[in-house]
Amino acid sequence: MTAVLVIEDDDRIRLALLLALEEEGYRAYGVATAEEGLQRQRADPADNVLVDLMLPGMDGFEYIRQLRRDDDVPIVVVSARDDTHDIVAALEAGADDYVVKPVAIKELSARLRALRRRGRAGTTPVSSHVVGELEVSPEEGEVRRAGRIVPVTRTEFRLLCELAEHVGRVLSRRQLLQRVWGYDTGDERLVDVHVGRLRQKIEDDPANPRHLVTLRGLGYKLQR
Incomplete structure (x- = not known):
């Protein structure tokens, strides 16, 4: 229970x-x-x-x-x-x-x-995703940057996995809310805040991200 x-x-x-x-x-x-x-x-x-x-x-x-x-x-x-x-x-x-x-x-x-x-x-075996110096390993439940483990929360990890599984593709806030949080009706600020937290951890310059980028009016994507 x-x-x-x-x-x-x-x-x-x-x-x-x-x-x-x-x-x-x-x-x-x-x-x-x-x-x-x-x-x-x-x-x-x-x-x-x-x-x-x-x-x-x-x-x-x-x-x-x-x-x-x-x-x-x-x-x-x-x-x-x-x-x-x-x-x-x-x-x-x-x-x-x-x-x-x-x-x-x-x-x-x-x-x-x-x-x-x-x-x-996250327990389902899935191959790792490599984006630049970033490696996302769903099977191991780990994120590494230049070989070093990046501490992320459960939600940040799920969000990053979702973006990594669709690398190069734009996912809207609504899509991410449904796929990561599991429901269609909710506050899209959930997505924005967690994206911001991830950038602080995986980007050299979070204010000018190279990998986790925003496409204004469309959503977010992870790019190599």
């Missing part, structure tokens, strides 16, 4: 989420603070983490950054804050997805299932 950790300081919202998730077939448990969330995840790792941004003590942004140091568990932000700056900041911290309250549990459940599916998808 898929386990979900919910980090939410509002007792009523946390209880409502836990009950709804259990009705959807998840094993769900919750805590009220980010500090408790870190301890719980490290002691009893969940398959997915839901986290609010406005928490007492350590906020959700810092929680995501700290968890990402040693855990690639899929993280979904569940927050009432829908400002672009907050969404981008959460994704840049390492979140995989962002859902705005009030939450539609069926939509949230669908997103969690998509995260799990794409987490398993």
